[in-house]
Amino acid sequence: MKLKAVAFTAALLLLCLIPSAGMLVLGPSGARANELAPETPELLDASGAPNAQLLSDTAEYLNESFAFRQELITLWARVEALFGQSAEDGVILGSDGWLYYAEELSDYSGLGLMTEREIFAAARNLALMAEYVEGLGADFLFTVAPNKSTLYPEHMPHYIRSGAASNAGRLKAALESAGVAYADLFEAFGAREETLYFEHDSHWTSAGAALAADAINAALGVESAYFEGGARETVRHEGDLYEMLYPSAADPETDEAPSGLEFSQGDGVRPDSITIDTRGGGEGALLMFRDSFGELLYPYMADSWAEARFSRQAAYDLSAAAELGSRAVVIELVERNIPWLLEQPAGFPAPERDRELSSAQPGEAGLTLRQDGEQHRVSGAISGRIDFDSPVYISYNHHCYEASLTGDGFSALLPGEGGGEYGIYWYSDGALKCALADKLKERGNGHEKDCCNAALRPAGAEHGGLRTGRDRGPGGELRRPDRRGRDPRRGRARRDRDPRRGRGRRGREPARHGQAVRGRAARGPHRRRGRAGEQRLRAELPGRRRGRQPLLRRLHGLHVQGRQRRDSKLC
Numbered sequence: 001m002k003l004k005a006v007a008f009t010a011a012l013l014l015l016c017l018i019p020s021a022g023m024l025v026l027g028p029s030g031a032r033a034n035e036l037a038p039e040t041p042e043l044l045d046a047s048g049a050p051n052a053q054l055l056s057d058t059a060e061y062l063n064e065s066f067a068f069r070q071e072l073i074t075l076w077a078r079v080e081a082l083f084g085q086s087a088e089d090g091v092i093l094g095s096d097g098w099l100y101y102a103e104e105l106s107d108y109s110g111l112g113l114m115t116e117r118e119i120f121a122a123a124r125n126l127a128l129m130a131e132y133v134e135g136l137g138a139d140f141l142f143t144v145a146p147n148k149s150t151l152y153p154e155h156m157p158h159y160i161r162s163g164a165a166s167n168a169g170r171l172k173a174a175l176e177s178a179g180v181a182y183a184d185l186f187e188a189f190g191a192r193e194e195t196l197y198f199e200h201d202s203h204w205t206s207a208g209a210a211l212a213a214d215a216i217n218a219a220l221g222v223e224s225a226y227f228e229g230g231a232r233e234t235v236r237h238e239g240d241l242y243e244m245l246y247p248s249a250a251d252p253e254t255d256e257a258p259s260g261l262e263f264s265q266g267d268g269v270r271p272d273s274i275t276i277d278t279r280g281g282g283e284g285a286l287l288m289f290r291d292s293f294g295e296l297l298y299p300y301m302a303d304s305w306a307e308a309r310f311s312r313q314a315a316y317d318l319s320a321a322a323e324l325g326s327r328a329v330v331i332e333l334v335e336r337n338i339p340w341l342l343e344q345p346a347g348f349p350a351p352e353r354d355r356e357l358s359s360a361q362p363g364e365a366g367l368t369l370r371q372d373g374e375q376h377r378v379s380g381a382i383s384g385r386i387d388f389d390s391p392v393y394i395s396y397n398h399h400c401y402e403a404s405l406t407g408d409g410f411s412a413l414l415p416g417e418g419g420g421e422y423g424i425y426w427y428s429d430g431a432l433k434c435a436l437a438d439k440l441k442e443r444g445n446g447h448e449k450d451c452c453n454a455a456l457r458p459a460g461a462e463h464g465g466l467r468t469g470r471d472r473g474p475g476g477e478l479r480r481p482d483r484r485g486r487d488p489r490r491g492r493a494r495r496d497r498d499p500r501r502g503r504g505r506r507g508r509e510p511a512r513h514g515q516a517v518r519g520r521a522a523r524g525p526h527r528r529r530g531r532a533g534e535q536r537l538r539a540e541l542p543g544r545r546r547g548r549q550p551l552l553r554r555l556h557g558l559h560v561q562g563r564q565r566r567d568s569k570l571c
Contacts, residue, residue: 110163200239
């Protein structure tokens with residue numbers, strides 16, 4: 001009995017040592033899919049002092065690098081798949097081998113619908129963009145790439161019910177009312193019997209991209225026939241969802257990639273590059289803001305125009321349209337990321353308006369100023385009720401400007417360095433409201449305060465001294481920040497996000513082609529909307545017990561949720 005106990009103990013210890021010992025022979029486990037390879041622990045930090053986090057860094061490195069890690073993750077995912085469960089929170093197992101991206105659940109189920117105010121704000125922001133672009137003499141076009149689950153719901157799990165309404169449909173109606181040009185890809189794809197999305201990927205195929213390119217060009221008055229008559233060659237495609245679920249396995253699909261397209265681009269440019277400049281065989285210049293769906297889309301668009309720039313910047317900097325002399329500006333955004341239209345500040349000067357703003361009732365708002373080159377950005381949030389269809393106006397230096405909307409907040413790019421008196425105007429229950437602030441630009445002790453926050457005093461109220469973001473004591477020292485004066489979105493991650501940012505439940509998308517970001521995904525304000533409904537839905541999914549984690553994560557820390565991500569945000 002003792003001999004058996006010793007043998008069992010030795011075998012168990014040997015089994016536990018294999019992953020770590022394997023690193024000495026095989027080296028660290030390579031990063032796959034949307035992972036970043038962990039950094040090697042350093043004895044000294046950047047300042048040359050002993051690294052106080054050495055032990056935790058070492059533990060993290062070993063946990064993410066030991067031998068056979070990816071193989072063990074894949075093995076466990078295979079075991080869970082036998083019981084109809086997904087080992088990856090970001091992937092949904094469908095029928096017939098289909099995989100779906102979990103971030104589409106809120107759209108598919110209808111539990112994460114945007115509010116009436118948010119739909120209006122998104123449409124209004126696009127209308128302001130269109131106004132600016134058309135003022136430059138160019139055409140403006142917005143289009144939405146459909147979710148995979150929207151076009152092909154027949155393979156979704158039967159226990160997930162689809163909703164009747166959608167953000168995309170409601171936004172389309174709002175854009176029609178606002179007079180914004182819109183290319184309806186839902187209609188274009190719905191008219192085709194072919195399957196134009198990958199089974200193991202969250203994106204469309206090259207044929208689907210060709211169909212989208214034809215629809216976009218048609219909306220811009222450009223003739224193309226890439227879907228019906230374009231030359232193609234067969235290639236192999238590794239699905240992003242499959243890599244997320246089975247990092248050490250491979251099951252490529254075939255794709256009919258375009259061939260014979262007449263365009264050129266700079267050396268070293270990849271499909272996932274943030275900015276791609278091309279020269280093609282068409283006429284005119286194109287500026288296109290795109291997400292991960294643009295990786296297969298942009299070759300067709302580049303071929304259709306004489307000159308084109310494709311940008312994956314999360315903030316739409318429309319000033320590039322004037323730089324390129326663009327004939328057209330196109331914004332492509334995947335359906336699941338429509339709420340992002342409310343997150344990024346306006347990338348163009350706020351339009352000036354001729355509005356009568358007298359006789360406004362007192363209201364309250366928060367305000368933040370930030371220098372932006374030769375201009376300054378004014379942003380903030382409004383306290384209390386705001387009508388769902390209310391614009392937000394800013395008075396500054398005896399001029400009135402319309403701000404872009406961020407739900408109940410606002411953002412505007414104004415001329416000059418800022419300072420003086422500001423007025424924020426909006427409608428509440430049909431009545432015009434106003435909040436005023438002045439002396440936001442402070443000079444003292446030879447230091448110019450370029451950025452400050454303020455809690456605006458209601459219009460008509462006695463001034464009594466404006467409270468700024470930092471109060472000064474008798475000696476001029478800065479005191480604790482005034483909580484009422486803070487940007488209401490401060491404290492939340494504000495990274496520029498790619499729609500294909502790594503996996504996760506909040507604000508992430510499948511990563512592809514090797515771009516990288518460390519740490520947890522940014523949690524934008526749109527994740528607050530509909531979160532309760534999405535959590536209820538997730539709680540109903542088989543194998544997802546509240547308060548429990550998958551065994552693989554609990555025992556070995558192998559589960560991909562805890563790994564560092566490779567950012568392809570975005571998108």
